Amino acid sequence: MGRLDIGLDRRRVQNTPIPERTDAVDFVAIDFETANRKRESVCAVGVAIVCDGVVVEQASTLVNPDSEFSPYNSAITGIGPEDVVDAPYFHELWPLLADLLTDRIVVAHVATFDVGVLRQAVARYELPGIHMQALCSWRLARRTWPTYPAFGLSYLAGQLGLALDHHEAGSDAAASAGVVLAAMRDAKQPTLGGLCEAFGYQPGRLTPESFVGVLAGDLRNMRGAADADPDHPLYGRRICFTGAMFSMTRPEAAERILDFGAEFKTSVSGQVDMLVIGDADFVQFADGLQTGKMKNAAALRADGVEIEVMSERDFLALLNS
Structure with a gap:
């Protein structure tokens, strides 16, 4: 070496x-x-x-x-x-x-x-x-x-x-x-x-x-808990993550959203309505540098699919609301 x-x-x-x-x-x-x-x-x-x-x-x-x-x-x-x-x-x-x-x-x-x-x-x-x-x-x-x-x-x-x-x-x-x-x-x-x-x-x-x-871990698409609070803002949302998160690992994020009745998705498609970008990468997204999931979300939004894109910080605010 x-x-x-x-x-x-x-x-x-x-x-x-x-x-x-x-x-x-x-x-x-x-x-x-x-x-x-x-x-x-x-x-x-x-x-x-x-x-x-x-x-x-x-x-x-x-x-x-x-x-x-x-x-x-x-x-x-x-x-x-x-x-x-x-x-x-x-x-x-x-x-x-x-x-x-x-x-x-x-x-x-x-x-x-x-x-x-x-x-x-x-x-x-x-x-x-x-x-x-x-x-x-x-x-x-x-x-x-x-x-x-x-x-x-x-x-x-x-x-x-x-x-x-x-x-x-x-x-x-x-x-x-x-x-x-x-x-x-x-x-x-x-x-x-x-x-x-x-x-x-x-x-x-x-x-x-x-x-x-x-x-x-071996992450796959997962459905949320059936007994979750339907009034929580994440209830029923179909969520995908991209980029590194400072607050938790990807498996931990999946476990958290399932408790609130959200679905965890491993890839961005028409079956996703929220994409969360880890704060380690969110500034890069703002500068126009995108991951593959970000590009897929942008293409779907251009075709009229409603996908909300948010930072890790905003996601945590919803998670703790």
């Missing part, structure tokens, strides 16, 4: 949450920071390399996003235009990153966001795509520690004893790797495959042509 020799903060990492050596557990964790709400605006990238169940190295670099910084993003990341004047552009880093990630299992915290950043940055510069698998440490954490009140990296790092300089990309990547290794420890699973199988996960698959997101 290639080494990330671009790091502004590159160091060996000695600590690991796994108390004993775990052979044959190798993956790469990645984290992107962006300059604005467009995912193509990469302003930092961090990578952590896991070999034999140990985070052995992490590295990060600033990236010139070749676009404007929003005050909101700069307030979160601490990165502004003055910091990236001499930084490389994404397309200059891509050969090295592609070498690190190709044909690997790649972990990220809320992987839909980071894989989306990777895809859109590659598309922006018309770079060659890669094959890889994607695994989400945020989703795995929700299943491993269901009693935790939060699953952000800051909270998880505190609970699991992981070092974290939040929103420094290399540190975030290493912490994300640490979350997965700690999940393996606490779930008593010596392999990534066993961990995914234990929680009903199938890693996402990225190819140069497409991305199939992380799958959780």
Whole structure:
């Protein structure tokens, strides 16, 4: 595997949450920071390399996003235009990153966001795509520690004893790797495959042509509870979900709406009257970047089919009403 020799903060990492050596557990964790709400605006990238169940190295670099910084993003990341004047552009880093990630299992915290950043940055510069698998440490954490009140990296790092300089990309990547290794420890699973199988996960698959997101469980079309309150605003609605949700996993969302008498649909068709977009992707929808389900919904609406499209936040308001 290639080494990330671009790091502004590159160091060996000695600590690991796994108390004993775990052979044959190798993956790469990645984290992107962006300059604005467009995912193509990469302003930092961090990578952590896991070999034999140990985070052995992490590295990060600033990236010139070749676009404007929003005050909101700069307030979160601490990165502004003055910091990236001499930084490389994404397309200059891509050969090295592609070498690190190709044909690997790649972990990220809320992987839909980071894989989306990777895809859109590659598309922006018309770079060659890669094959890889994607695994989400945020989703795995929700299943491993269901009693935790939060699953952000800051909270998880505190609970699991992981070092974290939040929103420094290399540190975030290493912490994300640490979350997965700690999940393996606490779930008593010596392999990534066993961990995914234990929680009903199938890693996402990225190819140069497409991305199939992380799958959780065997979801299928399901009808709502017959004894649900008919006055609830979700009663009788036929609901489909797209994009990553911050508040719950897809199976949890399905269970919640069934309790209120709604039907869960796995795909968008004329039999759907509500499409909920996870907040990790809703801004992209507003910018005109759409998933396949969004495109199907737009086509059906153009043909006169009444499909309501809403954000995760608005859906939660209805769910809790």
